[in-house]
Amino acid sequence: MNNRKISLVILISAIWLTLCSQILLAQEAAPPTGTKFDYHWFDTNRLNVFITLAIVFSAILWFIARAKKGKSLFIRRIAGLDAIEEAVGRATEMGKSVLYIPGIHDMNDIQTVASMIILGNVAKTIARYDIPLIVPIRQPFVVPVAEEAVRQGYLSAGRPDAFMKDNIRFISDEQFAYAAAVNGIMLRERPAANLLLGSFYAESLLLAETGASTGAIQVAGTANIHQLPFFVVACDYTLIGEELFAASAYLSREPKLLGSLKGSDLAKALIVLAIIIGTILETIGVKWFTKLFVVQ
Amino acid sequence: MEFWQKLLAIDRRIIFIFVAFAIIVPLFIIAPPGFLKKIDVSLPVQSLYDYVENLPPGSKIMIAFDYDPPTTPELQPMAVSFLKHCFTKDLKVIMLGLWPQGPVQAQFAMEREILVDEKIKAKNLQYGIDYVNLGFQAGNEFVILRMGTDIAAAFPVDYFGTRTKEIPLMKDVKNFDNIRLVYNISAGYPGTYEWVIFAGDRFGVKIAGGNTAVQYPHNSPYVQTGQLVGLLGGMAGAAGYEKVSGYLGKATKYMLSQAVSHAMVIFFIILGNLAYFITRGRKV
Amino acid sequence: MGAFLTLGIISFLYKDNPWYKFCEALFVGISAGYWFCTVFWSQFVAKLWDNIYPTAGQPRQYVYLVGGILGLMMLLRLVPKIGWFSRWPLAFVVGGTAGAYLIGYALSNGMKQVKSTILPLWVSGNLNATVGNIILVVGTFCGLIYFFFSKEQKGTYGKVAKLGIFFLMITFGASFGYTVMARMSLLIGRMDFLFGTWLGLIK
Known part of the structure; x- marks a missing residue:
C-alpha cells in the first residue's frame, strides 16, 4: 500500500473518529439536573478557535498544493542535519555501528513519525557505507514502521541485501527497563554514533549520559521541552523542538510535510503579529483586542 | 595549573561518593526548626491550598494517581498531605489512575498513612461514602474524554470489583459536573498536561497538578494562564504543601538531604567551571 | 530482595558488572511480563471479552468487536504476505489521536497561551x-x-x-x-x- 492510500485511511479514520466522538458526546451527555455543560455540534463560544484553525489549515493546504505543483518552498538548512551526517561519517571511519533511538512514544506521537522519516534517511546514508544500524524500540507499534523505514532506506541506496531485520529490536514496554537495556547496548556494542531523535522523557539523561561516557558522537532532538536541557549538556548537537519536524521535512521534501511546516510558520507569524499589536494596545490601555483571544 | 587539570579529569566515582554522603548523612539528622521555617511555599502551592481550604464540606474532589513506584519519593508525599487536607475538610474523595500502578499507590496512601492517622481516624471514614478508589483504566487521554460524558462508563467497576453505579458516593456523579477539582499527581504521560487539555479546557472542570520536578517546568505555564488552579513541583513542592497544610511528612523529612545534596552539586558546578576556565585560559 | 536489586543497580556507578547485568536483565524480563499481563487483563479481557460476554443481566456490546478486529489486523504482520493489513489499525490510531488532540492544542496551547502573552x-x-x-x-x-x-x-x-x-x-x-x-x-x-x-x- 502506498503513502497516498495510507494518508487516505488516516484522513478517513480521523473524520470518522471525530464524528463518532461528537455523536457519543451528544447522546451520552443526557444531562442530570443542574448540569452546566451543553453539547452541540457547533460551539459558538469557540468561534475564534474555529476561525484560527480554518486560516491555518487553509494555508497548509495551499502550501501543500504549491509543493505538489513543484513550486519551490524555501526552508533554511537545519544545522543539526550536518551534525547527523558528521556522526554517521565518523562511525564509518571507525567501522563501528550507529545507534538510532527513536524515542519512547508510540506512532500516535508526531515526533515518532518525524523520527521515522529521519531514520529512513539515516538508513539510506548508512547503507552506502556498510556499517550496522541498530534501532532499539520501546513501543510494539513502532517496530513495523521502523523496519519499513530502514528497509526503504537500504532499498533506495541500492543495498537491500545489507538490511538486517534483527537490528530493529523490540526491547521492553517499561520505560526504565528500556533505558537500562539501551544503556547496555551502548556499553557492550560501543556504537560510534548515537542518534536520539523522537519523544523522550525521564530516560533522556540516562541514555545521553551513558552515551557520552562511551565517547560516542551524539546528536539528539526532541520536542519535549523538559528533556531538552539534558540533551543540550550531554550531546554534541541538539535539534530543539520544532527543528525535529523541520529536519524531517527538509530531508524528505515531502509536499505534505513542507506544506505543514510552511503553514506552521504562517501561524507563528500571525502569533507574533498578534502579540505585537496586542501588547501595544494593552500598554496604552485598549483591551478589546485581547478579548478576541478569550475562550469560554 | 596541574591541580586544576587533575580536577577536571577527576574520576566521577569520587563525586558520586561525595553526593552519596551529602544525601545519607542528613537522613540521620533531625532538621532544626529554623530550617523547617525556611521551606518555601510557592505561589502555585499556596493557591492550591487556598482553593481546597475554601471548598464547602461534602464537595467532591477527584485525585488521579498517574505514577508508579519509581517516582514515589517525590509524589507519594504530595498525595498523602493532600488527602489529609481533604479529609480534614470533610471533602469526598474519588481516586483513580490512568497508570496501572497508580490506584495501588492510592491504596498504599490510604492504608499506610491516612487511615492510621489519629486525627483522621476520628472522622470514621467509610469506603464508598467518604472515598472511593475507581482503579485503573487503559486508554490514556481517551479515558478522560469518556469521563467527560460518563464516569461510570469509563470506570464500570471500582478497584475491588464493585459496580461504580452501585457505590453511594458515585450516585450523583455523572461526569465532571459535580467534581469541584481534579488533582492529578503525575510522573509523565498521561498526566497533568492531558488532564488540562481533555478535562479542564474541554469540560471546564478545575484542574490542579502535582508533578515530578522533571515535569514541573513543562506544566508551569498553565498556572500563569489559569488553566491550573495550583501546581506542586517535586519534593520542594510536596514539602511546601506539607508546611502550609500542617501535615509534616516524608517530603519535609527529606528536605535536609535535598538541601545538602544541592549545595554539594552547586559546589561541584562552580569548581568544575572554575577549573575549565582556568585551564582554557592557560592554553590560549 | 529489594535491597539486593537496589544495590545491584547502584553498583553500575562503580562500573558495569555481572551483578548489574543480572538486575538489568531481571528488570527487563519482569517488566515485559508485567506489561503483558496488564495489557491482557486491562485491555483484552476488560475492554473486549467482558463486553462481548458480559456478566448476567448486562447487554452485549458488539461495537467492541471493531477494536478486536483492528487488534487482529495488527497481529497479521506476523504473516509476511498479508502483513500490510497491520497498517490499517496503525492509521486508525494515528488519525484518531491527531483528531482528538487538534482542538486541545489549538485551545490550550494556542489561544489561551497567546492571550496570556498579550x-x-x-x-x-x-x-x-x-x-x-x-x-x-x-x-x-x-x-x-x-x-x-x-x-x-x-x-x-x-x-x-x-x-x-x-x-x-x-x-x-x-x-x-x-x-x-x-x-x-x-x-x-x-x-x-x-x-x-x-x-x-x-x-
Missing part, C-alpha cells in the same frame, strides 16, 4: 510586574523568531533569533535544576529504603 509593557507603580511582562513578551517573541524556518537567520533578524536561543538556554538551565532535584529525590528515596526500611537505622 500583556502591558508598563504596569503603573509595579516595577516587578513591568519587568516580568517585558521579559515574557520579548522572550516569546524572540523564541518564535528562532523557530521560523522560512527565512535565513542573518543580520538583525539573526540577532533576534540568537536572543531567542539565549532565552531558551536560560529556560533549559532552570529545567535542568529541577531535574537535579528530581534525581536527588529518587536517590533520597532509595537511601531511605536501604537505611530505614531495610536496615532500620533511620526512624
Whole structure:
C-alpha cells in the first residue's frame, strides 16, 4: 500500500473518529439536573478557535498544493542535519555501528513519525557505507514502521541485501527497563554514533549520559521541552523542538510535510503579529483586542 | 595549573561518593526548626491550598494517581498531605489512575498513612461514602474524554470489583459536573498536561497538578494562564504543601538531604567551571 | 530482595558488572511480563471479552468487536504476505489521536497561551510586574523568531533569533535544576529504603 492510500485511511479514520466522538458526546451527555455543560455540534463560544484553525489549515493546504505543483518552498538548512551526517561519517571511519533511538512514544506521537522519516534517511546514508544500524524500540507499534523505514532506506541506496531485520529490536514496554537495556547496548556494542531523535522523557539523561561516557558522537532532538536541557549538556548537537519536524521535512521534501511546516510558520507569524499589536494596545490601555483571544 | 587539570579529569566515582554522603548523612539528622521555617511555599502551592481550604464540606474532589513506584519519593508525599487536607475538610474523595500502578499507590496512601492517622481516624471514614478508589483504566487521554460524558462508563467497576453505579458516593456523579477539582499527581504521560487539555479546557472542570520536578517546568505555564488552579513541583513542592497544610511528612523529612545534596552539586558546578576556565585560559 | 536489586543497580556507578547485568536483565524480563499481563487483563479481557460476554443481566456490546478486529489486523504482520493489513489499525490510531488532540492544542496551547502573552509593557507603580511582562513578551517573541524556518537567520533578524536561543538556554538551565532535584529525590528515596526500611537505622 502506498503513502497516498495510507494518508487516505488516516484522513478517513480521523473524520470518522471525530464524528463518532461528537455523536457519543451528544447522546451520552443526557444531562442530570443542574448540569452546566451543553453539547452541540457547533460551539459558538469557540468561534475564534474555529476561525484560527480554518486560516491555518487553509494555508497548509495551499502550501501543500504549491509543493505538489513543484513550486519551490524555501526552508533554511537545519544545522543539526550536518551534525547527523558528521556522526554517521565518523562511525564509518571507525567501522563501528550507529545507534538510532527513536524515542519512547508510540506512532500516535508526531515526533515518532518525524523520527521515522529521519531514520529512513539515516538508513539510506548508512547503507552506502556498510556499517550496522541498530534501532532499539520501546513501543510494539513502532517496530513495523521502523523496519519499513530502514528497509526503504537500504532499498533506495541500492543495498537491500545489507538490511538486517534483527537490528530493529523490540526491547521492553517499561520505560526504565528500556533505558537500562539501551544503556547496555551502548556499553557492550560501543556504537560510534548515537542518534536520539523522537519523544523522550525521564530516560533522556540516562541514555545521553551513558552515551557520552562511551565517547560516542551524539546528536539528539526532541520536542519535549523538559528533556531538552539534558540533551543540550550531554550531546554534541541538539535539534530543539520544532527543528525535529523541520529536519524531517527538509530531508524528505515531502509536499505534505513542507506544506505543514510552511503553514506552521504562517501561524507563528500571525502569533507574533498578534502579540505585537496586542501588547501595544494593552500598554496604552485598549483591551478589546485581547478579548478576541478569550475562550469560554 | 596541574591541580586544576587533575580536577577536571577527576574520576566521577569520587563525586558520586561525595553526593552519596551529602544525601545519607542528613537522613540521620533531625532538621532544626529554623530550617523547617525556611521551606518555601510557592505561589502555585499556596493557591492550591487556598482553593481546597475554601471548598464547602461534602464537595467532591477527584485525585488521579498517574505514577508508579519509581517516582514515589517525590509524589507519594504530595498525595498523602493532600488527602489529609481533604479529609480534614470533610471533602469526598474519588481516586483513580490512568497508570496501572497508580490506584495501588492510592491504596498504599490510604492504608499506610491516612487511615492510621489519629486525627483522621476520628472522622470514621467509610469506603464508598467518604472515598472511593475507581482503579485503573487503559486508554490514556481517551479515558478522560469518556469521563467527560460518563464516569461510570469509563470506570464500570471500582478497584475491588464493585459496580461504580452501585457505590453511594458515585450516585450523583455523572461526569465532571459535580467534581469541584481534579488533582492529578503525575510522573509523565498521561498526566497533568492531558488532564488540562481533555478535562479542564474541554469540560471546564478545575484542574490542579502535582508533578515530578522533571515535569514541573513543562506544566508551569498553565498556572500563569489559569488553566491550573495550583501546581506542586517535586519534593520542594510536596514539602511546601506539607508546611502550609500542617501535615509534616516524608517530603519535609527529606528536605535536609535535598538541601545538602544541592549545595554539594552547586559546589561541584562552580569548581568544575572554575577549573575549565582556568585551564582554557592557560592554553590560549 | 529489594535491597539486593537496589544495590545491584547502584553498583553500575562503580562500573558495569555481572551483578548489574543480572538486575538489568531481571528488570527487563519482569517488566515485559508485567506489561503483558496488564495489557491482557486491562485491555483484552476488560475492554473486549467482558463486553462481548458480559456478566448476567448486562447487554452485549458488539461495537467492541471493531477494536478486536483492528487488534487482529495488527497481529497479521506476523504473516509476511498479508502483513500490510497491520497498517490499517496503525492509521486508525494515528488519525484518531491527531483528531482528538487538534482542538486541545489549538485551545490550550494556542489561544489561551497567546492571550496570556498579550500583556502591558508598563504596569503603573509595579516595577516587578513591568519587568516580568517585558521579559515574557520579548522572550516569546524572540523564541518564535528562532523557530521560523522560512527565512535565513542573518543580520538583525539573526540577532533576534540568537536572543531567542539565549532565552531558551536560560529556560533549559532552570529545567535542568529541577531535574537535579528530581534525581536527588529518587536517590533520597532509595537511601531511605536501604537505611530505614531495610536496615532500620533511620526512624
